[in-house]
Amino acid sequence: MSTENPEETDSEIAKPNISGKDVTFLRTIRTLNATHDVGNEEIGAPATTGRIRELSGLVRSEVQHRLKRSEKMTDLITVHSAPVYNNGQRGPKSAELTEAGEQVLEQVTRGDLSIEGLATPEDIERLEKELVDIKQTLSEFEESPTGAFDEKKTERVNKLFEMMVTFMNAFEAMDVDLDEHRPETE
Known part of the structure; x- marks a missing residue:
């Protein structure tokens, strides 16, 4: 919370401007990490880039953007670097939700956070x-x-x-x- 504006609350900070695809991305990470094993100790989490694409329906560039460059995702996910194996090949990146990411999904589920293109509880x-x-x-x-x-x-x-x-x-x-x-x- 900012010290410059004491009226700012945690709930205001926790309400980022995210899209329906961002919510799909976050829900996919949550689901994969809850339902899959890592399978390889060098990979940080089960939600690998390939699994995220497969389950979410997002294309490679949409997943990569959210993992690498999206300012919106910075506080919502932790990205694990792709491991480099003995043969020099790189493994997949993986991701986990942070506590803030979990809170955002809870706000969406309750209808406290409206997302353009995403159904509200009333819908x-x-x-x-x-x-x-x-x-x-x-x-x-x-x-x-x-x-x-x-x-x-x-x-x-x-x-x-x-x-x-x-x-x-x-x-x-x-x-x-x-x-x-x-x-x-x-």
């Missing part, structure tokens, strides 16, 4: 309600004997069926073999 609640309505509508179609027909089409199909039965009965009464009149199909 999620509205979408969940819409999803329930869509599921209800689909189940009504599935439960209907005519599927996705509206009432008018259902009525027309029922009339056609009744007419078909009437014609079949009439042809049968006239001793007409309908099989002789069916078109040939393969």
Whole structure:
């Protein structure tokens, strides 16, 4: 906290201007470090550049920018240098969230930190309600004997069926073999 402005609070400092992709990047690091083993003691954390790209859907340049040059990420992640192996090859860089990074993700989850392009808790609640309505509508179609027909089409199909039965009965009464009149199909 700055000594020049005593009104500045920790929560103001902990609210960086980050994007939806930044949140995806941070969440990916958290998930990878919580669910994967390091696998190699020379690598600082399981969240390696390749794993971050694979899980987040971010491209190489987006991951590299956040690991190397992004001022926004400076206090939110710790970047572990790529190890150099005995054969001279470099391993992947890896990253971990700092306490500040964890706090930012918690603020996003609670809805205390709005991110452009990222759904708010209210957006999620509205979408969940819409999803329930869509599921209800689909189940009504599935439960209907005519599927996705509206009432008018259902009525027309029922009339056609009744007419078909009437014609079949009439042809049968006239001793007409309908099989002789069916078109040939393969």
